[in-house]
Amino acid sequence: MKWRGRRGSTNVRTSSGGGKMIGGGIGGIIIAGILWLVFGVNPMTALQTGQMVTQGSSSNSTEVATSSDRDTQFVQVVLADTEEVWGQIFSEGGETYKEPELILFSGQINSACGSATAASGPFYCPGDQTIYLDTSFFREMRQNLGISGDQQGSGEQENQGKAGDFAQAYVIAHEVGHHVQTLLGISQQVNQARRQVSQAQANQLSVLQELQADCFAGVWANRNQQRVQFLEAGDIDEAINAAGQIGDDRLAQASGRTVTPDSFTHGTSQQRINWFTRGLESGKVQACDTFSGAL
Secondary structure (H helix, E strand, C coil), X not given: CCCCCCCCCCCEEEECCCCCCCCCCCCHHHHHHXXXXXXXXXXXXXXXXXXXXXXXXXXCCEEECCCCCHHHHHHHHHHHHHHHHHHHHHHHCCCCCCCCEEEEECCEEEECCEEEEHHHCCEEECCCCEEEEECCHHHHHHHHCCCCCCCECCCCHXXXXXXXXXXXXXHHHHHHHHHHHHHHCHHHHHHHHHCCCCHHHHHHHHHHHHHHHHHHHHHHHHHHHHHHCCCCCCHHHHHHHHHXXXXXXXXXXXXXXXXXXXXXXXXXXXXXXXXXXXXXXXCCHHHHCHHHCCC
């Protein structure tokens, strides 16, 4: 994946311990294609519902991340790429994209969604519209997902990252996908629906939400490729491999647990691959309607 030499986001911060400062619709075709079609929600309510998040208290102190290390630089560029792509998509719908923050932390952190540790993995908190990423994330992906982060790929050496970069970018783009769902009002609608159904049905709604975030990550990759031609040979295979490794069925098998579909919250490996691929091939948000039927 080629990433060096592009703008880095100023929304990446580092935490010195404990939460974050609380920060913070899309209309037209995109709203009609997602909110109206999926939930029957008036498209004009998107901006309001996008702001209806729980504002929790926090005690972390954060500061703008420095670009002194390679992984921080990479995160800044990937987040900036998502800002450019989603900013354009929202503009096409006549709205302004509200950029999320991304906090790099080590060990433990408090968010508006509660406390988390490195074991939680990367996550998005709608309560403060922030992505949280432990600094051990890259190392864990390289070690546990079989993604090599130490080999140089093909192409110009000064303008590329290491093998496995795109798999890491896919995970960040997935979390940004959850931010897009919050801005669209989708997350709020799903949370409301989950409170009114059985646990198995609530899990299924979570699966649909996660698969849509995978699809949104694919949409981002498609549009970013059109914008800066950043993909290299093998990049798509890296993302597909990552998606396959973190399917609920694969994780259950790896841990020796019984594969129980009713307990799934993120989708099977094949579902995650299929929806990421659908977004990648179409480049259209409307293609990511996971809620309308067949998985």
